[in-house]
Amino acid sequence: xxxxxxxxxxxxxxxxxxxxxxxxxxxxxxxxxxxxxxxxxxxxxxxxxxxxxxxxxxxxxxxxxxxxxxxxxxxxxxxxxxxxxxxxxxxxxxxxxxxxxxxxxxxxxxxxxxxxxxxxxxxxxxxxxxxxxxxxxxxxxxxx
Numbered sequence: 001x002x003x004x005x006x007x008x009x010x011x012x013x014x015x016x017x018x019x020x021x022x023x024x025x026x027x028x029x030x031x032x033x034x035x036x037x038x039x040x041x042x043x044x045x046x047x048x049x050x051x052x053x054x055x056x057x058x059x060x061x062x063x064x065x066x067x068x069x070x071x072x073x074x075x076x077x078x079x080x081x082x083x084x085x086x087x088x089x090x091x092x093x094x095x096x097x098x099x100x101x102x103x104x105x106x107x108x109x110x111x112x113x114x115x116x117x118x119x120x121x122x123x124x125x126x127x128x129x130x131x132x133x134x135x136x137x138x139x140x141x142x143x144x
Contacts (some may be wrong), residue, residue, distance in 0.1 A: 025114065041067075048059075
């Protein structure tokens, strides 16, 4: 194995797959008019209803400079509201609106559409996810 050949790199297929899968989501998400990063934020808010920008960033591994424009677009669509915390005005809280909560129903078919569009079984999707999560957790521990 030549570790300086692209085809022998472990990181390149992960990088390439991430880009391809994100692009693959685009036509699926057009029905709810969300970009992939916006969809990720909405997934978190559908689960938690309200979080700080910092908490969202930690969950998505994104900094506030990346999140802020994305959140402003979601706010312009009235899917979320952005307000400063009453306890600490440095903290910006993101809250799901009624429109944002209603969008969840339209989004219910997205995971199945995505899985089917790739031709993967649920077992293959779970195995892929679990393998990637394992590596991600190990790298988080190393980088602490």
